Amino acid sequence: MQTHEIRKRFLEHFERNGHTVVPSASLILDDPNLLFVNAGMVQFKPYFLGEAPPPYKRATSIQKCVRTGDIENVGLTTRHNTFFQMAGNFSFGDYFKEGAIELAWELVTKSQDEGGYGFSPDRIWVTVYQDDDEAIALWKKIAGLPEERIQRRGGDDNYWDMGVPGPGGPCSEIYYDRGPEYGRDGGPVVDEDRYLEIWNLVFMQDERGELSPKKGHPPIGELPTKNIDTGMGMERVAYLLQGVDNVYETDLVRPVIARAEELTGRRYGVNPEDDVRFRVIADHARSGVMLVGDGVTPGNEARGYVLRRLLRRIVRSARLLGTSEPVLGTFAEVVRDAMGPAYPELATDFERIHRVVTAEENTFLQTLSTGTRIFDVAVAETKSAGRSLLTGDKAFQLHDTYGFPIDLTLEMAAEQGLAVDEDGFRKLMAEQRARAKADAAARKTGHGDRTVYRELLEQGATEFTGYQELASEATVRGLVREGQRIRSAGEGEIVELVLDRTPLYAESGGQESDAGTITSPNAELEVLDVQKVARKLWVHQVRVRSGEIAEGQHVIAQVDPEWRVGARQAHSGTHVVHAALREVLGPSALQSGSYNKPGYLRLDFAWTSALSAETRSEIEEVSNLAVRRDLPVRVVHASLPEAQRMGALALFGETYDETVRVVEIGGPWSRELCGGTHVDHSSQIGPVMLLGESSVGSGVRRLEAYVGIEAFRHLARERALVQNIAGMLKVPNEELPGRIESLVERLRAAEKELERLRAAQLLSNVGGLADAAEDVRGTALVATALPDGVGGNDLRQVATEVRNRLGGRPGVVALFSADPAAGKVNFVVATTPAAREAGLAAGKLVPSFAAEVGGRGGGKPDMAQGGGTNPAGVPGAIVALRAALEGTAGA
CATH class of the missing domain: 3.30.930.10 (Bira Bifunctional Protein; Domain 2)
Incomplete structure (x- = not known):
């Protein structure tokens, strides 16, 4: 069956x-x-x-x-x-x-x-x-x-x-x-x-x-x-x-193994080690595709990290089975075909799913390349030290920092004739898991005593009237403070208040809660926040401005009308920008999160690369064309299956009731499940102005925009800024780009000339520094501080020139430059060939003084460099270096 x-x-x-x-x-x-x-x-x-x-x-x-x-x-x-x-x-x-x-x-x-x-x-x-x-x-x-x-x-x-x-x-x-x-x-x-x-x-x-x-x-x-x-x-x-x-x-899993057999040329059921890898591929391919389908993108934290780990285990297992070809895209196709009859969204959204998994595979292949280089260095260090065991901390570093799987480390180490300290690696992994578990436990809140809300829910759900009106007569059903029912609250108190009906929107679907007031003949309350409990009960957090509010009182709940105008513009603007995004980039550019408040919106969407300036302009233009066309905004109530058949888009991670609210802007052009407040026609949104686009994680981009009066205000600020700059430069607005470009070129040229002069000035002192070298048990020591703010490149150049002036004698050059304002110090150490023959290596001298400047560094025997956080410690560092030479020079 x-x-x-x-x-x-x-x-x-x-x-x-x-x-x-x-x-x-x-x-x-x-x-x-x-x-x-x-x-x-x-x-x-x-x-x-x-x-x-x-x-x-x-x-x-x-x-x-x-x-x-x-x-x-x-x-x-x-x-x-x-x-x-x-x-x-x-x-x-x-x-x-x-x-x-x-x-x-x-x-x-x-x-x-x-x-x-x-x-x-x-x-x-x-x-x-x-x-x-x-x-x-x-x-x-x-x-x-x-x-x-x-x-x-x-x-x-x-x-x-x-x-x-x-x-x-x-x-x-x-x-x-x-x-x-x-x-x-x-x-x-x-x-x-x-x-x-x-x-x-x-x-x-x-x-x-x-x-x-x-x-x-x-x-x-x-x-x-x-x-x-x-x-x-x-x-x-x-x-x-x-x-x-x-x-x-079984029928839904074996096809993935069959595809892996085709790609690798190996057969399931022949070799136990291979079978483990085939099973990892089959299991993780299903999990990965289902997670991406529900809006998870690979990342370094929480859900994204789990998904990344699953996908990378697939790639690694396929490589251990012998294929070097990209595999995630083809495995995703198999999962789509097997699971699609039960979850048709896998087929309709497959372009996005495929793009996410293939991008993650490409990223991991780069990681493997980097990790392999680090692994090669670790192997060379291990062999040069005469050891045959790769340390557990090195294996853990490869795993934790570079994403290098331990079994790949084990296999590659075996190819080099080395073993791996697996016990040490497992210990470090256990410590990491313990820390993660403790962190998760700290965030785990459980379901505490919700009796107070259950009692209020037993009286019925709150009736939300905010779609039809901005002010509603209501009765105070309950007052709550610190989880306990109270009978009344007086001036200055902040409490939670539950009404039998309210026009105030509770935060949900990315939309902030409404601002407003609740008044009675005896009290005036400021609404600070509105939240839903169990999706049925509207809980208002209020501050009692005056009087006393009591359970059972009749009140008037009022939405701030200006707030609601801006909130409607922003939420409808979010839908318009989402539709424009999909029109420009294609249907796979799905919203994965949003936030809006009066005049401002941001929209997160699944995409793996930055948008060009031309693409951003096109999205903005499509959005504003939709505003100009004065598209009708219509609300339809339907069952969830009916809404899905209509093509209504659902937000990842949201939970919907059996009957859902579908908001249409321009009919099928924008059709989404949404409980938010909206304008009646798209022209009421006002202008849409994109502020920028950025990355908020692997495979997720974010658009931000102003709408309505906030867009006008932003444009006014931009216009005033342009006029001020044009006034300072005494050119018409349209000539600003050319004049600014010319100024930037001149500034760059001036900076280069200053850099050349500064380097020449530093190098002019080289002879004096070399002549001032002191003798420390037969070694010429030049240890001094250069002027503040000299960078690492200049320090190296000066150190090299001073070293060359020391000739054939043993010599050590140590130069420091502080940046007191930033709380930093840079240093460079250089040694002559004769000093190295005497056993003085630059990299090994750094630890003798680095602590004095609160830093560290390293390098090769001829040149080392580093930095610290204690500029005041430079004199002490010079003393420490001199003491180190007194103990080693000539030995």
Whole structure:
């Protein structure tokens, strides 16, 4: 049974049983606890936590997931994957244990002719939480399972939570017995290779605190409702139903290995080391393409770093298999073709995906070239020292600084007849991971006590009236200070305020929250910020300017009209610039983030190279032509699938409700999912003026622009600046470029002449410096400070000339130049041939005095240079150098 058929049967089974089919969320969600979505329940967390009322009682989904905690194990085993699809069914206060077990058992064991998976009931085993007698009784009643095929396990195996305060509960796992040829008798508690877990049913009923029930600590309470969260591994079910031994041989993964075989000329299943590399390629290719598809770009931090690591492991594995050709583009094509039927956006967005992965491969190939040179130096140093072991810190430096994979270091070292201190390398890697883990733990906030918001949500969602009006009558539903409900707040206090209805826009979709006021007969409040809680509750942060505000009072919430005008212009301007960008660069130039406030916008988009001045001008012109055409702005409400069929663009990482808001500017010219406030016609945006374009990471560029009155003001400032410069130079505006170019050329010529004169002046003192050399135990020492601000090149030139004047005698020249304003000092040390014959090397003399100037340096025996941060230490450095020579000269 093909994987797409397994997927289809799962969704149809639960849809027939009253579940709403919910599309997979993006792999990137705004969750402080998650780098990527790693479970099917993540998009439903607000419903499980009681932060928002669920729009349905039953749901089912096939969620794309990425787990990166065991990247190093991928390929070494046939069980570890970074990307996988989690099929799940969910109940929000509807059915519980009995319903979950019935639905799972029916799908797993029903014959394939009847739409099930057709697993033999005699080969099914289950595990339950250690004291869950109810689940045991239900498995016996519903499935007729005998006692010996139901096994109890502790919290580590059969209790589920998110690893942070929040929902949790006991679970029951379904296993399939693959047969005695795969391992020992005795069920899952004995052998989880033979008995393969395919489905986990979580009976979500508890709220855990800081300490997890998985470790025996009691829950802190019960959830408001009992819920069901299940997860069935699509890949595991696929390889069982397809009669293969592991996920890498299933229909959606094996094609990547087949393409790797074509490229490398090697065969999977012949050599165990090669098999590991084939599996790494197959797994990481899927993960990489899915991540890029959801808007991640390679980088050096967080998600971008994980993606970069995955893609580079593919390139490295392919090279170890023997190919030197570019590979990421062709592997991406295979993944697109395999996964496209389930995720059609991979095909429609493939141009961008292909561009991102091929750019990263090109970057990595340059890194490999640099790393190889560093590796060659390390090998030469190791051999010259008579060692046969490349140190762990050198291997770590290659890995951490130059992105050089350790297995490539190992293989190349072996070719040179060297071993690598792997223990030292692993220790340094462990220390780095520990630091990263501690940093992640510090940022991990969990889901603390949100009871105050749950209570307010139980009274209903906030009605947002801001699309229709700027002022609304409302009732104060609640006041919150430091997480606690309060009855009232007085003058000068800053509190959170929840209304039953509000015209004030809450920050979202890149748009800043509205400015405004909330007034009552007894109080006046300034609105500082507006945020959404659980996408349903508008929480206003306010400062009480005067009077007292109390729960239950009637108020008027008012948006600052000038603020809203600018905000509408900026948000609609963002859509216009995005559409113009796609018109000029092509449909693959997709927005990957935005921010706008009155009069200003910035837009991040996936692109791998800087835009030329001509391209920027074209984007600006297309934007302003759209403004001049006075395009109508229309809002359409539709289901998410309907909006996608309309071609509406969604922002990476955003979560959308079942019914979405589509904003059109000029019909299909600009059509995006958006909850922001917008103008009625494009002409109301006013002029659009691009300020610049820059890089904000690998494969991501940023455009910034002013719109409306801010664009006029910027142009006025620019005009005044041009007029002032024209006045100073006494030329008409149109002649400014030529006059400025002429002045720049004259300035450059003057700078060159000054540089020549300064160098001549420095060199004119060479004879005097050489004549003033002092004798230190038979060595001529010239150690002095030159005038402030002399650069390294000039220092080297003077040092060379002085050294030449010393003739055939042993001599050391040390010249210093301070820059007190910058807190820096430069130095150069040079030695004569006779000094080097006597054992005096410039590079080895630097450490004797460098600490005095707070710096370091190095070089060759004849010339060394460096710098420091303590200009006042130059006299001490000269003394230290003299003392070093007194201890070594003539020895």
